[in-house]
Amino acid sequence: MVGITAYGGYVPRRRLPRSVILENVSWFNGGLKAYSKGERSMCNWDEDALTMAVEASRDCLDKARPDDIKAIYLASTTLPFTDRQNSGILGTALNLGQNMMTMDITSSQRAATSGLINALSVAKGTGGSALFATGEHRRSQTANTNELMFGDGGAALLLGNDDVVAEFVGAGQVAVDFVDHYRGQNADFDYNWEERWIRDEGYMKIVPGGVQAALDETGLSADDIDHFVMPGTIRNIAGMVAKACGIKPEAARDNLHNVMGESGTSHALVMLVDCLQDAKPGETIMVIGWGQGCDALVFRTTDKLSTMSNRKGIKGHLAHRKEEGNYNKFLAFNNLVEQDGGLRSETDKQTALTTLYRNKEMVIGFVGGKCEQCGTVQYPKARICVNPNCGAINTQEDHRMSETSAMIQSWTADNLTYAPDPPHHFGMVTFGEGGRMMADFTDVDEGGVAVGDEFRMVFRIKAADEKRNFNKYFWKAAPKI
Amino acid sequence: MATGIRDKVAILGMGCSKFGERWDCDAEDLIVEAYQEALIDAGIETSQIDAAWFATAIEEVHVGKSGVPLSVALRLPNIPVTRVENFCASGTEAFRGAVYAVASGAADIALAVGVEKLKDTGYGGLPQRGAGPLNDMIRNNGSAPGGFAQLATAYSEKHGVDMETVKKAIGTISVKSHANGAKNPKAHLQKEIPLETVLNAPMIAAPLGLFDCCGVSDGSACAIVTTPEIAKALGKNDRITVKALQLAVSNGQESGHNSWDGSYFLTTRKASERAYKEAGIEKPRDQISMFECHDCFSITEMVTMEDLYISNEGEAWRDVLDGFYNADGQVPCQIDGGLKCFGHPIGASGLRMLYEMYNQLLGRAGPRQLKDPTFGMTHNLGGQPHQNVSSVAIIGREGA
Numbered sequence: 001m002v003g004i005t006a007y008g009g010y011v012p013r014r015r016l017p018r019s020v021i022l023e024n025v026s027w028f029n030g031g032l033k034a035y036s037k038g039e040r041s042m043c044n045w046d047e048d049a050l051t052m053a054v055e056a057s058r059d060c061l062d063k064a065r066p067d068d069i070k071a072i073y074l075a076s077t078t079l080p081f082t083d084r085q086n087s088g089i090l091g092t093a094l095n096l097g098q099n100m101m102t103m104d105i106t107s108s109q110r111a112a113t114s115g116l117i118n119a120l121s122v123a124k125g126t127g128g129s130a131l132f133a134t135g136e137h138r139r140s141q142t143a144n145t146n147e148l149m150f151g152d153g154g155a156a157l158l159l160g161n162d163d164v165v166a167e168f169v170g171a172g173q174v175a176v177d178f179v180d181h182y183r184g185q186n187a188d189f190d191y192n193w194e195e196r197w198i199r200d201e202g203y204m205k206i207v208p209g210g211v212q213a214a215l216d217e218t219g220l221s222a223d224d225i226d227h228f229v230m231p232g233t234i235r236n237i238a239g240m241v242a243k244a245c246g247i248k249p250e251a252a253r254d255n256l257h258n259v260m261g262e263s264g265t266s267h268a269l270v271m272l273v274d275c276l277q278d279a280k281p282g283e284t285i286m287v288i289g290w291g292q293g294c295d296a297l298v299f300r301t302t303d304k305l306s307t308m309s310n311r312k313g314i315k316g317h318l319a320h321r322k323e324e325g326n327y328n329k330f331l332a333f334n335n336l337v338e339q340d341g342g343l344r345s346e347t348d349k350q351t352a353l354t355t356l357y358r359n360k361e362m363v364i365g366f367v368g369g370k371c372e373q374c375g376t377v378q379y380p381k382a383r384i385c386v387n388p389n390c391g392a393i394n395t396q397e398d399h400r401m402s403e404t405s406a407m408i409q410s411w412t413a414d415n416l417t418y419a420p421d422p423p424h425h426f427g428m429v430t431f432g433e434g435g436r437m438m439a440d441f442t443d444v445d446e447g448g449v450a451v452g453d454e455f456r457m458v459f460r461i462k463a464a465d466e467k468r469n470f471n472k473y474f475w476k477a478a479p480k481i
Numbered sequence: 482m483a484t485g486i487r488d489k490v491a492i493l494g495m496g497c498s499k500f501g502e503r504w505d506c507d508a509e510d511l512i513v514e515a516y517q518e519a520l521i522d523a524g525i526e527t528s529q530i531d532a533a534w535f536a537t538a539i540e541e542v543h544v545g546k547s548g549v550p551l552s553v554a555l556r557l558p559n560i561p562v563t564r565v566e567n568f569c570a571s572g573t574e575a576f577r578g579a580v581y582a583v584a585s586g587a588a589d590i591a592l593a594v595g596v597e598k599l600k601d602t603g604y605g606g607l608p609q610r611g612a613g614p615l616n617d618m619i620r621n622n623g624s625a626p627g628g629f630a631q632l633a634t635a636y637s638e639k640h641g642v643d644m645e646t647v648k649k650a651i652g653t654i655s656v657k658s659h660a661n662g663a664k665n666p667k668a669h670l671q672k673e674i675p676l677e678t679v680l681n682a683p684m685i686a687a688p689l690g691l692f693d694c695c696g697v698s699d700g701s702a703c704a705i706v707t708t709p710e711i712a713k714a715l716g717k718n719d720r721i722t723v724k725a726l727q728l729a730v731s732n733g734q735e736s737g738h739n740s741w742d743g744s745y746f747l748t749t750r751k752a753s754e755r756a757y758k759e760a761g762i763e764k765p766r767d768q769i770s771m772f773e774c775h776d777c778f779s780i781t782e783m784v785t786m787e788d789l790y791i792s793n794e795g796e797a798w799r800d801v802l803d804g805f806y807n808a809d810g811q812v813p814c815q816i817d818g819g820l821k822c823f824g825h826p827i828g829a830s831g832l833r834m835l836y837e838m839y840n841q842l843l844g845r846a847g848p849r850q851l852k853d854p855t856f857g858m859t860h861n862l863g864g865q866p867h868q869n870v871s872s873v874a875i876i877g878r879e880g881a
Binding site for chain 2: 342343356362363382386388410411413414415416418424439440463474
């Protein structure tokens with residue numbers, strides 16, 4: 001039986017109330033006031049599709065380190081690199097080894113669901129496990145409806161043939177070049193067509209075809225669907241489609257519009273993870289992916305669902321919330337306003353690719369060393385042990401630092417150094433399994449850090465080399481969720 | 482242990498430029514300003530100098546690399562000129578090079594010059610620099626005050642001294658340095674300030690406010706050294722000799738091994754222990770007449786007072802509040818205003834400190850003159866508390 005063996009989610013902790021957006025933009029577009037309710041998630045300045053996919057994947061893998069992962073997929077339309085495999089960076093950050101297929105899937109809001117159908121088919125054929133991750137960092141123009149509709153987030157699924165928590169029953173697909181919106185090569189923002197047309201000619205005519213194809217494939221009837229997972233920013237669109245297809249109206253899942261907004265390519269899986277966190281064993285879930293056609297995937301939950309280890313998923317991350325009342329911060333974090341970073345921000349940020357390649361496990365994978373002779377864990381890993389009572393040479397084996405706790409030994413809030421979200425917090429952290437480092441902090445509030453606090457390490461953008469379009473990634477300490 | 486440097490080398494002459502925002506000067510002008518004073522003090526000609534050491538730290542905003550800038554600025558007669566760079570200890574390193582050259586017999590007279598032209602960056606504070614392609618990938622972002630501020634949180638935590646008391650003590654340190662700097666015509670900042678000003682200043686890196694941070698200045702300082710015998714032959718009867726020159730450099734223990742608690746400077750303790758031994762000093766609190774420590778930040782000075790074994794561990798804050806380190810206290814510290822007020826042109830700072838100790842020992846310190854000092858100590862700390870270079874130098878009257 002192939003299916004989902006574990007799930008994870010990620011939603012950035014910052015939530016921007018739509019009312020805050022409207023305070024700043026409704027002078028220009030009064031019609032937006034209709035969308036004043038709820039809030040949207042927004043990335044911190046150091047988050048993007050890739051970092052969210054890493055966090056969702058860590059949530060998904062939890063403590064498990066499956067040694068039979070044969071593929072890593074990453075689906076998104078907002079990946080940081082157009083020509084450098086982003087799923088490869090994901091795999092390195094997670095330390096999952098090299099002997100596997102890695103693949104980016106992109107170019108459509110439906111990339112995640114289409115990719116997932118493929119990944120499940122491959123996993124069924126090859127055996128073993130596969131990690132399927134998504135992340136979407138959505139940008140939009142100010143005063144555009146999308147600014148209110150969008151949100152940022154990610155999800156990850158572990159696929160496999162053993163210990164399945166949601167069996168993949170089958171899928172149906174429809175391909176139609178229906179262009180409700182598009183984003184051309186090198187364009188920053190989507191271009192959108194009229195919502196009423198998208199509803200009537202798009203969703204209402206195309207999705208039922210996909211639903212029917214899935215029902216035909218699986219031999220189920222519409223009435224068998226317990227959870228209908230369908231993203232869509234048009235009000236109650238999932239309910240309307242469900243009704244048109246004969247699916248129980250109450251099966252239509254909440255699209256999380258009020259609490260995080262629409263996370264694009266990620267959103268079908270974000271909603272699926274949210275659904276799996278509610279679902280009971282033996283329930284049937286249909287997931288719809290929309291974008292130049294439609295994917296409809298059917299899963300059936302198993303008894304294993306209730307025995308999964310604890311994880312945050314989408315619900316846990318949604319509960320970890322900080323309201324952002326500063327719209328200008330949202331603009332700055334999303335590079336939507338030209339900001340003077342000051343002379344201190346002008347340092348050259350070129351990355352020596354040779355150096356990065358030699359040290360990719362150290363930098364991207366956050367792998368340190370453990371001395372075989374004295375047992376001292378240390379970062380960075382070095383030829384000679386750092387323990388003043390040891391000093392053994394060439395005795396260090398790889399030691400993953402990312403999954404141990406990080407305790408704050410000393411810290412400061414620095415107003416002098418350039419930081420996109422000053423003051424810049426950093427300090428000495430000591431790791432639960434030994435070792436220490438002077439680390440940047442992220443996702444902290446002024447006045448919210450104290451010596452002795454237990455943090456965890458997260459994969460984030462260290463700096464953006466805007467001159468060369470290269471995001472530099474590293475690990476930072478963040479409060480435990 | 483080696484016999485050490487004690488009394489093997491004498492200071493023949495010293496000079497120091499006015500420190501500050503020298504908008505009118507290039508580095509070369511500052512070098513000449515300091516050198517002219519030293520040459521007159523030494524009573525020699527340039528042609529008598531056998532070798533030179535040149536300290537500059539931040540070549541990216543400055544004169545560039547190598548010994549050439551010094552040789553060109555002073556038109557040195559094609560003698561050996563070595564550029565040294567060791568963070569904030571660079572000036573002391575130049576001095577060490579010159580002193581060792583004389584002690585070895587390789588040179589009769591040697592020159593040490595330090596200079597830094599920092600006010601061409603376009604902004605306040607030290608320039609942000611890279612640390613190489615790998616370090617830039619894994620090292621934290623942060624300014625110098627950000628790194629040193631953490632001494633305060635760790636110190637407060639370790640010694641159970643509440644942060645309000647720490648703030649008051651380090652604020653008092655700055656008030657003291659401003660009082661001293663006001664009497665120094667070469668100092669960058671020459672204005673007394675009240676404690677309230679320090680405590681209410683804008684925050685730079687918590688808990689360090691603006692007045693907890695030293696000035697970033699342009700300036701140059703210079704020393705000419707020789708053997709005591711040559712100094713005597715040149716008519717120097719009141720001779721100041723080198724008693725100790727020590728340097729300790731981090732090896733990654735503080736940054737990478739959990740044995741260091743972040744509240745003190747491991748290197749300074751090692752360097753000062755070795756320096757006292759080299760100088761034959763057994764009770765530093767009683768024997769050191771005065772000292773200049775590396776007060777890049779007020780908290781650095783307070784912690785260093787303990788690491789130099791003048792104050793007991795965990796008690797420097799009390800000594801500070803008691804006035805122990807004031808101009809009229811038992812062991813005056815930063816009698817010239819320190820980095821805080823004299824200023825901190827990095828490559829020059831170690832030599833500037835020696836300049837003040839030298840003048841004090843010779844009774845030439847004007848309104849700042851202390852009564853009959855015997856030993857003067859200087860200390861530099863370059864880098865960050867968790868990874869640094871620490872130098873300790875002691876000079877004094879010959880035979881003391």
